[in-house]
Amino acid sequence: xxxxxxxxxxxxxxxGVPEENLRVVYSGVDPERLRGDxxxxxxxxxxxxxRKADVLLNVAALTDHKDHSCLLEAMLYxxxxxxxxxxxxxxxxELEDDLRAQTRELALENNVHFLGFCNxxxxxxxxxxxxxxxxxxxxxCTAVIDAMAMERACVVTAAGGLPELVVDGExxxxxxxxxxxxxxxxxxxxxxxxxxxxxMGRKGRARVLQNFTIQQMIENTLxxxxxxxxx
Numbered sequence: 753x754x755x756x757x758x759x760x761x762x763x764x765x766x767x768g769v770p771e772e773n774l775r776v777v778y779s780g781v782d783p784e785r786l787r788g789d790x791x792x793x794x795x796x797x798x799x800x801x802x803r804k805a806d807v808l809l810n811v812a813a814l815t816d817h818k819d820h821s822c823l824l825e826a827m828l829y830x831x832x833x834x835x836x837x838x839x840x841x842x843x844x845x846e847l848e849d850d851l852r853a854q855t856r857e858l859a860l861e862n863n864v865h866f867l868g869f870c871n872x873x874x875x876x877x878x879x880x881x882x883x884x885x886x887x888x889x890x891x892x893c894t895a896v897i898d899a900m901a902m903e904r905a906c907v908v909t910a911a912g913g914l915p916e917l918v919v920d921g922e923x924x925x926x927x928x929x930x931x932x933x934x935x936x937x938x939x940x941x942x943x944x945x946x947x948x949x950x951x952m953g954r955k956g957r958a959r960v961l962q963n964f965t966i967q968q969m970i971e972n973t974l975x976x977x978x979x980x981x982x983x
Contacts, residue, residue: 807881813845890914
């Protein structure tokens, strides 16, 4: 059994898979795939977002384990401290109507934008200042790897394999799941320090190039096959 993270490996162990039958091969991305894509350059104007406003981005299916509800609650605290901050949510799913209703209940319609399914994630990453993932359950999350490859600092929860991607204090911030205040505090902390954000983004890309490219995923998968064939 090939697990995509140490967290998934542990879940397999807990489920009864023998340790000798487990190998970890991290998911990988093409680090150049999303670079240089500016086809959504006019999105700020289209959404009515001021050029000086801070933009957060979340790319995920609108499902329970991604916990957008916690992210929306966190936005209440973010907007209290930084009222011009905007959150872009790219993705579709069964919870879309519920999340839109929650946004209205929290009076966040002017700060939260549901973009639906987007093919142009590279352009969104070019636009945003910070990438956020609020999951309470996660295998690894290639959306975060994409953001790191695009030199974006990330604020994530300590769910599943996310802490294996984002090094707290170096390539972003890691907070506990289901804690909107902690999530908001980490977001505001990085938005208040753009130089630190940029430094974390550069370190994040370096980490992807070192550990999470598609070529490394292929080679490491082949290594497992070779090991099994030779035995």
